[in-house]
Amino acid sequence: MSAPLATLPLAELAEGIRKRRLSPTALVESAAAALAAAESGPEPLNLFIAFDLERAFKRALEVEADLRDGKALSPLAGIPVAVGDNLCTTDFPTTCGSRVLHGYVSPYEATAVRRLREAGAVVLGKTNLDEFAMGSSTEHSAYGPTRNPWDRSRVAGGSSGGSAAAVAAGVVPLALGSDTGGAVRQPAAFCGVVGIRPTYGRVSRYGLVAFAPSLDQVGTLGRSVYEAAYLLQVVAGRDPLDSTSADVPVANVSVNLGEGVEGMTIGVPAEYMPDSLDPRVRALCRAALRRLEELGAEVREISLPHTAYAVPAYAVLAAAEASSSLARIDGVRFGAPVAGARSVEEVWEGTRALFGAETKRRILLGTHVLSAGRHDEIYGHAARVRGLVALDFRWAFDSGVDAVFTPTTPSPAFRLGEVVDPYAMLLSDAFTAGPALAGLPALSLPLGLADGLPVGGQLVGRPWGEPEIVRAGHALEQSLVSSPLAVPSAPAAAR
Numbered sequence: 001m002s003a004p005l006a007t008l009p010l011a012e013l014a015e016g017i018r019k020r021r022l023s024p025t026a027l028v029e030s031a032a033a034a035l036a037a038a039e040s041g042p043e044p045l046n047l048f049i050a051f052d053l054e055r056a057f058k059r060a061l062e063v064e065a066d067l068r069d070g071k072a073l074s075p076l077a078g079i080p081v082a083v084g085d086n087l088c089t090t091d092f093p094t095t096c097g098s099r100v101l102h103g104y105v106s107p108y109e110a111t112a113v114r115r116l117r118e119a120g121a122v123v124l125g126k127t128n129l130d131e132f133a134m135g136s137s138t139e140h141s142a143y144g145p146t147r148n149p150w151d152r153s154r155v156a157g158g159s160s161g162g163s164a165a166a167v168a169a170g171v172v173p174l175a176l177g178s179d180t181g182g183a184v185r186q187p188a189a190f191c192g193v194v195g196i197r198p199t200y201g202r203v204s205r206y207g208l209v210a211f212a213p214s215l216d217q218v219g220t221l222g223r224s225v226y227e228a229a230y231l232l233q234v235v236a237g238r239d240p241l242d243s244t245s246a247d248v249p250v251a252n253v254s255v256n257l258g259e260g261v262e263g264m265t266i267g268v269p270a271e272y273m274p275d276s277l278d279p280r281v282r283a284l285c286r287a288a289l290r291r292l293e294e295l296g297a298e299v300r301e302i303s304l305p306h307t308a309y310a311v312p313a314y315a316v317l318a319a320a321e322a323s324s325s326l327a328r329i330d331g332v333r334f335g336a337p338v339a340g341a342r343s344v345e346e347v348w349e350g351t352r353a354l355f356g357a358e359t360k361r362r363i364l365l366g367t368h369v370l371s372a373g374r375h376d377e378i379y380g381h382a383a384r385v386r387g388l389v390a391l392d393f394r395w396a397f398d399s400g401v402d403a404v405f406t407p408t409t410p411s412p413a414f415r416l417g418e419v420v421d422p423y424a425m426l427l428s429d430a431f432t433a434g435p436a437l438a439g440l441p442a443l444s445l446p447l448g449l450a451d452g453l454p455v456g457g458q459l460v461g462r463p464w465g466e467p468e469i470v471r472a473g474h475a476l477e478q479s480l481v482s483s484p485l486a487v488p489s490a491p492a493a494a495r
């Protein structure tokens with residue numbers, strides 16, 4: 001089989017479509033073939049919870065008609081995309097990877113999805129994720145785990161594992177996911193693609209099913225920094241339907257893209273390179289920093305002293321908010337009503353029994369930390385720690401740092417079933433939770449392979465600093481394309 005069309009650069013696809021050398025239906029056909037390959041064999045990737053190729057063909061035909069009529073078309077016109085299953089759509093069910101929302105069809109569409117469709121993108125389907133986006137491996141989905149296209153015995157990361165793996169497998173060039181504590185960047189790193197978490201407020205969350213609303217953001221995934229950034233530009237911007245969406249101008253990503261990192265100061269926090277870091281990840285990060293220096297950046301050691309408290313604070317705050325967000329799923333308005341219930345309590349119990357173990361654990365933990373007598377001691381404490389984590393970053397940026405560079409994850413993708421302890425699972429977000437608590441934009445880009453598995457590097461920006469991290473990420477990525485980093489699998493002594 002020839003390489004899927006989705007692996008071609010977006011600019012090439014868009015130009016092919018515009019010049020009518022390539023048709024949107026051919027793109028859907030190619031996506032269908034890539035999907036069939038992804039889902040074949042004894043270990044299917046399990047990318048989608050719902051997809052509809054027939055509908056995608058129909059939509060592609062409509063775009064073709066628009067093209068013939070010479071209607072103004074955006075570069076996304078006719079491009080197949082995938083959308084995480086916690087973003088509401090009126091044509092596909094929105095299950096959030098949960099049994100409790102099985103078959104639920106939203107009466108309205110998420111703003112991010114609507115903007116994608118208005119740009120002419122063809123939504124292939126809804127990708128798999130950890131139940132209500134709670135997890136780091138997509139193993140907590142009621143619809144089975146998503147496997148990693150690089151090694152099917154390993155996880156794709158999570159919670160947006162289906163979206164990241166769908167891009168990595170060449171089914172779609174672009175996908176949307178959600179990032180609460182790392183759920184776009186961590187799977188992007190595990191699957192060798194680019195993932196961007198925007199500044200809090202950059203993208204409307206209208207129609208994104210709430211997990212922890214003070215943290216949740218819609219994020220974008222693509223094969224290159226430019227493509228993920230372009231998708232972000234399409235979905236970003238103020239939305240009257242989401243009061244937390246900010247009225248901040250969205251820069252055109254192409255404008256400063258080629259400016260490189262010359263003159264930029266890149267901060268490297270010692271706390272993000274702990275002794276426990278996988279040595280291969282450390283070696284690739286060190287090599288990437290040397291490369292940034294060669295490209296003209298100043299690399300400066302910095303300290304973010306509260307880093308170690310980011311995951312514990314995140315665990316408390318995210319659980320607290322989840323317990324409140326999920327209270328609405330009671331079998332009355334949301335969630336399948338249980339047959340034969342004789343009282344409202346039986347409706348509640350029957351419905352909420354359908355939550356998976358991890359979701360129940362978080363609801364219990366969240367209810368506990370918000371309970372009278374515990375609220376100040378635990379929740380209040382975590383909220384104060386969050387402030388300190390944010391201040392760490394603020395000081396770094398105030399001291400003249402333009403972007404902070406860190407590994408995205410402490411290790412490459414782990415095996416399915418390998419991480420069972422819930423806290424150990426959360427530690428996969430050791431480097432992504434801090435920027436999320438601080439509301440900062442951050443992207444993950446592939447640095448190279450360690451023993452055949454992708455390793456990601458993270459660039460964190462100041463609030464609304466997407467253009468800087470995109471520019472730096474693009475410069476590094478372009479340099480890596482022409483000259484990959486030396487792969488540090490040997491010498492054995494260094495491991």
Ligand code: GLN
Nearest residue numbers: 133134135180181182183
């Ligand atoms: N892995 C983290 C968690 O389980 C983050 C997930 C997310 O960002 N949605 O909470």
